[in-house]
Amino acid sequence: MKKSLIGTLAVSTILSPLAAMAQTEVQFWHAFTGRLGELVAAQVEEFNASQSDYVVVQSHKGNYSETLNAGIAAFRASEQPHILMVFEVGTATMMSAKGATKPVFEVMAESGATFDPDAYIGAVKGYYTTTDGDMLSLPFNSSTPVLWVNRNAFEAAGVDPDTDLSTWQNVGETLDALKAGGSECPLVTAWQSWIHLENFSAYHDVPFASQDNGFAGLDTELQLNGEAQVAHLTAMGEWAQDGKFIYTGRRNEGGANFRAGECALFTESSAGYAGIKAEAEFDFDVRPLPYWEGVGSGPQNTIIGGASLWVMEGHEAEEYKGVGEFLAFLSSSDIQAQWHQDTGYLPITAEAGDATRAAGFYDENPGTDIAVIQMTANEPTANSKGLRLGSFDQIRGIIDEELEAIWAGDKSAQEAMDSAKERGDALLRRFETANR
């Protein structure tokens, strides 16, 4: 008995390196749980089954910030994965980390995998591409904020659910009517800084930060205390004081309130679709993000949130070949179209969008194309290309604090944003020093 056990062990130890030699392993760290986690796991399985040279091993490393930090810590310990998912906020940090990352355009060229950077829709590609047109990371999941409407809640409060909600002026009047009709939660939001400041600025074509929102250089300063932003936050602050805007937290905590049917309106990413569709026991629909009529030049375009895949430096050429194959697989039209329809994330290639339309998905699920339209409506300006700011995760933390001060009535919108600018600029200067 004992002998046979030792025998099996010996055999298995001899065999396992052989198996590893036959298939090259590629580590992929991501930040998805729940339904999204299952979908990513399915994509990886499909890739592994489709060929026999490479095995992609996917691991969940916590939320977006935790995944980025796990990747950084792993790099410092020389244990980095091949592919790391980094949310859009970490883009500037990754871009400055030359020597830690291997640009995607390089990986793809070396691996010989099929790759056409022009297949990606401009607003997505621009975020992850250098000014010279080199794509540094592969866009993976991108979304943009929209307005979700609980039609039943409107009816319960005696408000017509088909009311025009395209401008904040109209939304303001609707909130009054909802409150008067007895709604306990007329409006709730997720990702307050992303939606009500970052996207707000792009949508109204006003700068969020100098130097083209950081795209043109590290010597950028925040400009989020401008007239347009302050006016919007002042209105939001008043709504918060009157119980018309309910604040639930910094991330997407508000989703629970909305999906439970408590709230009438919800500003949230288009990728909230998977969860809302699965859980909501009421009629809902999707509207474009509202804008302030008369502020800036009307609705420009919104910007993306979500994540891209970065390839880390320090692995074997053979492994990078596998990485290239996997990334090419992920950006193939079929996979992208399926991902878009399952999750509500944007189709990141024009082809995937066309395939989805051709399959009749938008006709069956009205409103799912609103995010795409809203993002691609106009040619992006310097204010609406996106944001590229260092230490942005921390700066968002500061903005969140200052916004909370407005909602609590402790500070005026102007005071809070002046303070956010001052504190954020200090961090931008540190980032500039660190990457001199």
Next chain:
Amino acid sequence: MEKRVTFRGWLLPLLLIAPQVIISAVFFFYPAGQAIWQSLFIPDPFGLSMQYVGLGNFEFLLSDPFYRASFVTTAIFSILVTLCSMIPALFLAVLADRLIKGSGVYRTLLIWPYAVAPAVAGVLWLFMFNTRVGVVSWYLGQLGYDWNHVLNGGEAMGLVVVASAWGRISYNFLFFFAALQAVPKSVIEAAAIDGAHFWRRFWTIVLPLLSPTTFFLLVVNIVYAFFETFGVIHTITAGGPQQTTTILVYKVFSDGFVGQDLGSSSAQSVILLIVVGLLTVVQFKFIEKRVHY
């Protein structure tokens, strides 16, 4: 005359103190030295390059009004946690000590919360006080009180204090209970015969005899409140709202491990090292004098 034990030769005594010296060197002197060195630089997150800034990190910190406010927050938090974990513990220990039957059961039940990790305790309390689904916040709502620790700094502070103190009550209870058992019965009985009632005996005999334990727990609990509570704070408030629950150690953690700003984080560690050093001197110089062994 004090009794002295002397060793012949150097080898054996060196060998005997070696483990302690090695542990201190590896786990204290080396990291502390690293922190001091790193506090003079702004490194990039990946450790690829460093920019020498001299005392720039300290300047950056001390000119930040939120960082200065964090000292006050830390003081309030530590005092509250220490009081909220020691007073109930002493009270429960006195009650358990008076039990004739079943004190074992009470003792075991009271020690249980200590087994819960701080981060888990944080989640438990957060769940009870969740503004949407929390049991306690629902009852408070019924009483007409609108609980919202997400926006209200005072409520947030109260919640992290309670969540941090809860598990410590068990730990403190254990020490107080053991100390109470060690109080000589003869002294108490003598006082009882003299006509001193329970509380009188407690104030004049038991409490002074407990002073070494109380002092020990005071030091240990302040150290706990300083260094081991960031798990609770991270899960419940993440330092908010508006940094009203950002204690010094939490800021070290969040700037270093969330914000990847290792220069500022190291500078904060150095400042903390000095603060804790001073605190220890104060505790042993002034408070220990009042302890009767």
